[in-house]
Amino acid sequence: MIRRVGAIVWMLAVVAAVAWLGVRLASGVTLESNILALLPRQERDASVQRASDRLANSLSQRFGFLVGSRSPEKAIAAAHLLTSALKQSGTVTAFNSTVDQDAQKKMGAAYFPYRSGLLSQADRADLKAGHGEALKDRALASLYGVGGMADSRLMARDPFFLLPNYMLSLPASQTRLAVNGDVLTVADGGITYVLVSGDLAGAPYALDFQKAFHKIVADSETRMKTVAPDLTLIRTGAVFYAHDAANEALDETTVIGVASLIGTMALILIVFGGIRPIMLDALAIGAGILCAFLGTLTIFGQVHVLSLLFGVSLIGISVDYSLQYFCEYFDPGAPDSITRLKRVLPGLAIGLATTLIGYCTLLLAPFPGLKQVATFSVIGLSVSCFTVMLCYPLFDRHRPYQPGNRFVRIAATHWSLWEAKGKAAVGLRVVVILALVVMTAGGIAKFQTDDDVHHFQSLSPTLKQQESEFARLTGTPAGTQFLLLRAANEEALLQKEERLDATLTRLKHSGAIADFTSVAQFVPSQERQTENRSLVRDKLFAPYLAGYLADIGYDSAPDYPNPNSFLTPGKLPNAGPFALIKLLDVTGSGEAAHVLLLGDVRDAAAVKAAIAGTSDVRFVSLADDWSALFATYRQYAIGLLALSVALMFPLLAFRYGLLRAMRVLAPSLLAVVIAPLIAALTGVPFTFFNAMALILVLSVGVDYSVFCAETSGERKPVTTLAIALAALGTILAFGMLALSRVFAVHAFGMTMLIGIFIAWLFAPAAGANARRK
Amino acid sequence: MFRQSDIFVAMIVGLLGFAPASLAAPAAPQTMSAGDVLRGQFVQTRQLQGFAKPLKSEGSFVLVPGRGLIWHSEKPFDNTAIITAGGILQLAKGREAMRLSASKLPGLAQLYNVLSAALSGNTGPLQQTFTVTQTSGNDGWKVELKPLDSGKQAMSQIKRLVLTGTRYVDAVEVERTGGDVDRIAFSGHKVAKADLTPGEVAQLKAAAK
Numbered sequence: 001m002i003r004r005v006g007a008i009v010w011m012l013a014v015v016a017a018v019a020w021l022g023v024r025l026a027s028g029v030t031l032e033s034n035i036l037a038l039l040p041r042q043e044r045d046a047s048v049q050r051a052s053d054r055l056a057n058s059l060s061q062r063f064g065f066l067v068g069s070r071s072p073e074k075a076i077a078a079a080h081l082l083t084s085a086l087k088q089s090g091t092v093t094a095f096n097s098t099v100d101q102d103a104q105k106k107m108g109a110a111y112f113p114y115r116s117g118l119l120s121q122a123d124r125a126d127l128k129a130g131h132g133e134a135l136k137d138r139a140l141a142s143l144y145g146v147g148g149m150a151d152s153r154l155m156a157r158d159p160f161f162l163l164p165n166y167m168l169s170l171p172a173s174q175t176r177l178a179v180n181g182d183v184l185t186v187a188d189g190g191i192t193y194v195l196v197s198g199d200l201a202g203a204p205y206a207l208d209f210q211k212a213f214h215k216i217v218a219d220s221e222t223r224m225k226t227v228a229p230d231l232t233l234i235r236t237g238a239v240f241y242a243h244d245a246a247n248e249a250l251d252e253t254t255v256i257g258v259a260s261l262i263g264t265m266a267l268i269l270i271v272f273g274g275i276r277p278i279m280l281d282a283l284a285i286g287a288g289i290l291c292a293f294l295g296t297l298t299i300f301g302q303v304h305v306l307s308l309l310f311g312v313s314l315i316g317i318s319v320d321y322s323l324q325y326f327c328e329y330f331d332p333g334a335p336d337s338i339t340r341l342k343r344v345l346p347g348l349a350i351g352l353a354t355t356l357i358g359y360c361t362l363l364l365a366p367f368p369g370l371k372q373v374a375t376f377s378v379i380g381l382s383v384s385c386f387t388v389m390l391c392y393p394l395f396d397r398h399r400p401y402q403p404g405n406r407f408v409r410i411a412a413t414h415w416s417l418w419e420a421k422g423k424a425a426v427g428l429r430v431v432v433i434l435a436l437v438v439m440t441a442g443g444i445a446k447f448q449t450d451d452d453v454h455h456f457q458s459l460s461p462t463l464k465q466q467e468s469e470f471a472r473l474t475g476t477p478a479g480t481q482f483l484l485l486r487a488a489n490e491e492a493l494l495q496k497e498e499r500l501d502a503t504l505t506r507l508k509h510s511g512a513i514a515d516f517t518s519v520a521q522f523v524p525s526q527e528r529q530t531e532n533r534s535l536v537r538d539k540l541f542a543p544y545l546a547g548y549l550a551d552i553g554y555d556s557a558p559d560y561p562n563p564n565s566f567l568t569p570g571k572l573p574n575a576g577p578f579a580l581i582k583l584l585d586v587t588g589s590g591e592a593a594h595v596l597l598l599g600d601v602r603d604a605a606a607v608k609a610a611i612a613g614t615s616d617v618r619f620v621s622l623a624d625d626w627s628a629l630f631a632t633y634r635q636y637a638i639g640l641l642a643l644s645v646a647l648m649f650p651l652l653a654f655r656y657g658l659l660r661a662m663r664v665l666a667p668s669l670l671a672v673v674i675a676p677l678i679a680a681l682t683g684v685p686f687t688f689f690n691a692m693a694l695i696l697v698l699s700v701g702v703d704y705s706v707f708c709a710e711t712s713g714e715r716k717p718v719t720t721l722a723i724a725l726a727a728l729g730t731i732l733a734f735g736m737l738a739l740s741r742v743f744a745v746h747a748f749g750m751t752m753l754i755g756i757f758i759a760w761l762f763a764p765a766a767g768a769n770a771r772r773k
Numbered sequence: 774m775f776r777q778s779d780i781f782v783a784m785i786v787g788l789l790g791f792a793p794a795s796l797a798a799p800a801a802p803q804t805m806s807a808g809d810v811l812r813g814q815f816v817q818t819r820q821l822q823g824f825a826k827p828l829k830s831e832g833s834f835v836l837v838p839g840r841g842l843i844w845h846s847e848k849p850f851d852n853t854a855i856i857t858a859g860g861i862l863q864l865a866k867g868r869e870a871m872r873l874s875a876s877k878l879p880g881l882a883q884l885y886n887v888l889s890a891a892l893s894g895n896t897g898p899l900q901q902t903f904t905v906t907q908t909s910g911n912d913g914w915k916v917e918l919k920p921l922d923s924g925k926q927a928m929s930q931i932k933r934l935v936l937t938g939t940r941y942v943d944a945v946e947v948e949r950t951g952g953d954v955d956r957i958a959f960s961g962h963k964v965a966k967a968d969l970t971p972g973e974v975a976q977l978k979a980a981a982k
Contacts, residue, residue, distance in 0.1 A: 137865050141852045143819070144830040145844075145863070151930070152822035153951045168873065553825040 007394040014287045021294040051484050051586040051595050058583050060204050063237035064197035066473055072192040074228035076183055079194035085220040091213045095198035097184055103575040114567035115158055117529030120169035127539040135160050136544045159558040171517045177474055186473050193473055204239035214243050236470040240463055252740050260733040264319050271407050272326055281322045284387040288318045292380030300372055307372040317700055318384035320726040321348055325392055327722035330401050330408050331715055337396035347710040351703040352385045357647045358699025361640040411721035418765040443677030450685035451631035483596040486616040493594045494525035503610050512606040515599035519569055519584050526566040533562050630688045637691030644698055664709050667762035668701030675755035689744045693751035701759025705766040727760035811836040813962045820954045841977050855980035862980035913939040
């Protein structure tokens with residue numbers, strides 16, 4: 001009676017949870033697809049983290065199109081179409097591809113009051129070298145030049161036209177693009193490309209936003225083709241990769257989920273030959289996954305697609321509990337549901353406990369994404385297992401099978417492989433072990449680690465190709481490499497940047513970097529402004545102004561004041577190229593810090609060597625940083641693996657005694673050691689993701705040994721059938737992951753596939769002589 | 774500042790150094806075909822506010838459709854400006870004094886297109902920026918350009934442009950909003966087939982790169 005009440009309460013709780021999940025799903029769910037969201041937010045000093053975050057965020061918000069056609073007019077018309085569609089959709093906050101005449105004016109207005117302290121590098125060099133006359137000649141040329149490059153209004157306020165020259169020397173972002181009306185264009189191979197680029201209004205990794213953005217782009221593309229039938233559309237930006245990745249992951253989740261569900265169901269149908277086991281199985285799995293989804297959503301507020309992907313493969317593990325139960329059908333000694341449950345209960349409890357230990361160590365990993373995977377799995381597996389324990393006896397009316405079932409007979413050979421004393425069995429054992437030794441040896445030779453973040457997230461080759469085409473056409477290589485400068489205050493930072501200028505210019509000439517952009521290029525330090533003012537006064541105005549004015553017959557005194565204050569970055573408006581300054585300023589928590597962007601670093605070693613002598617300057621490469629983190633956490637995962645073993649061992653020792661506990665652990669440990677080596681043989685390098693898979697191999701593999709250790713005599717073949725079905729189910733789920741195009745998922749799947757196979761193969765060997773204490 | 778309007782004036786002066794058929798009709802239409810080179814003399818007088826006397830310069834020009842304009846001032850001192858779609862190069866006493874690439878000059882490529890279109894008889898793009906008024910009499914033709922409201926932003930410094938001529942453009946007058954007036958008179962027009970000197974070819978190349 002109590003049993004019945006318990007089962008009904010449990011069922012009602014599950015139904016309530018599923019209903020609530022329905023309500024949550026109806027109100028919309030955010031699926032996260034950025035693999036970098038898996039990364040921890042520590043282990044780095046705060047300003048590097050802040051700079052990286054700001055830059056990575058801002059870079060991921062960017063998008064760019066090149067709209068190409070043989071006819072420039074059609075390309076421009078198509079580009080306008082795209083721009084206005086994006087503008088109307090509200091998915092874009094700002095365009096940086098439209099030439100903002102207003103921005104030019106605002107820039108000029110901001111600089112104008114401080115013009116006496118602003119000199120281009122070339123003018124500064126000329127004045128320092130005493131070549132003031134060259135500047136005078138240039139001013140004359142401007143005055144007398146074709147169409148009159150200079151007019152009287154400028155003449156009255158900047159007689160040597162120094163400010164226009166300073167502004168022309170500012171870094172230009174898109175080097176190959178030319179201004180054409182209100183758009184930027186580049187012609188290449190007979191095709192005119194128009195740039196449409198800007199910042200997204202939403203998070204590029206949010207699925208809803210991706211969908212909305214993608215739809216607008218697709219609709220616009222159709223309409224653009226009516227304007228320009230020969231349209232070439234080149235796109236770049238995290239949002240496209242993310243969309244591609246999310247699509248991929250979702251497709252894979254669906255395929256893998258459906259395939260492993262169908263496979264598992266088919267397996268049960270074939271072996272148990274009835275519809276009721278399938279229904280019960282679906283109940284346990286469904287309750288587990290739905291509750292896990294709800295729990296993850298409630299705790300984290302969103303679900304990462306990777307959690308979903310790994311979570312769906314839970315089907316393969318949670319089915320183990322049902323299988324243990326169903327296999328009791330083959331045991332004539334367990335005629336009714338209560339006896340069946342009593343028999344499997346110890347195995348289920350220890351199996352669940354060891355598996356949860358494995359997943360709980362994942363919770364300890366400081367990776368937000370993995371915490372989700374662990375949470376998802378812990379909830380899902382617990383709910384599945386409890387459903388088996390509480391509900392199965394209620395619904396199970398199955399009669400035991402007659403002895404001598406052919407599946408049981410086949411499964412029995414698995415046990416005899418490790419127990420039989422006959423020559424054939426011994427020979428087979430030797431062959432199996434030799435084969436493993438040979439493969440392991442081959443694996444050792446090919447074993448290598450890989451932490452390169454590029455490999456982990458590389459997805460669509462088409463997008464990659466478009467990105468490099470975009471970089472080539474616009475002359476703006478997307479760089480995630482920069483120098484991080486720190487100092488006591490902003491002025492000290494600007495001075496530091498000015499001192500680095502010569503070094504960086506040298507690196508640019510030697511080809512180590514393509515370009516660099518610093519705040520000081522837009523706002524000289526006060527020290528530099530003071531120096532410039534005296535250079536202009538002493539080396540230009542004093543010796544040349546009077547003669548120059550006399551030459552041209554200018555009879556009033558030009559107004560070229562030295563104001564009391566200086567230009568500082570805070571005084572510049574957020575217009576045109578100045579918007580960059582906000583991005584570069586990463587000052588925070590009582591410390592001034594600037595980012596100095598490096599364009600297309602070809603020789604990182606040369607850059608590091610060149611800045612070695614300057615204090616408080618660091619070379620930061622986001623991709624390298626991420627790779628280094630993956631390396632650290634690969635080692636961390638190995639630590640977790642050891643921790644898992646350490647946590648499982650007392651539990652096993654408590655039940656089986658020290659020696660037998662070691663025996664129960666041995667097959668899984670063997671799998672953990674050999675699986676990466678055999679995977680290496682198939683060309684899979686050892687990454688953080690393989691290490692994480694090993695934690696699961698351990699916890700799932702121990703289950704098999706535990707089930708074998710919990711069985712004896714007559715029931716041995718029944719147990720081997722159960723673990724064979726369990727391993728097959730797990731392989732059906734994770735073997736599918738090995739087919740994934742996503743490198744991380746593939747590596748994870750391969751390791752699981754091989755590891756689970758080995759753990760299964762050796763499981764009876766562990767249980768053979770292990771008797772309960 | 775080197776405003777778009779300044780460049781525009783430079784371009785218009787240069788490229789309309791002869792009268793395009795569409796603008797000059799009905800008086801003696803004169804168009805150039807590919808490979809033609811137009812040479813001539815100029816006298817430029819700039820009346821700038823605050824200057825006691827106008828700034829006067831003289832020299833010669835070479836116009837090569839599709840490639841650019843070489844503007845060589847000889848008096849009061851030697852100075853050459855080479856204007857191409859790719860950028861502007863200024864030589865003072867034969868030495869490079871200033872270089873501006875098209876990427877730094879808002880509008881250069883567009884203006885090039887507008888004016889090239891005008892030269893080939895398509896005044897559509899031109900009329901998006903200016904109101905174009907044409908008159909013609911016995912002594913030649915006159916074209917007046919006034920910035921449209923829509924083109925004001927780019928042409929904020931220009932009040933009025935007047936071109937007069939017979940077969941070719943003989944004079945250009947540019948009035949600016951600030952009160953400055955530039956006048957350029959052309960003479961000795963001569964059209965020839967591909968007679969660029971190697972020096973001129975090199976100059977055009979250097980400016981375009």
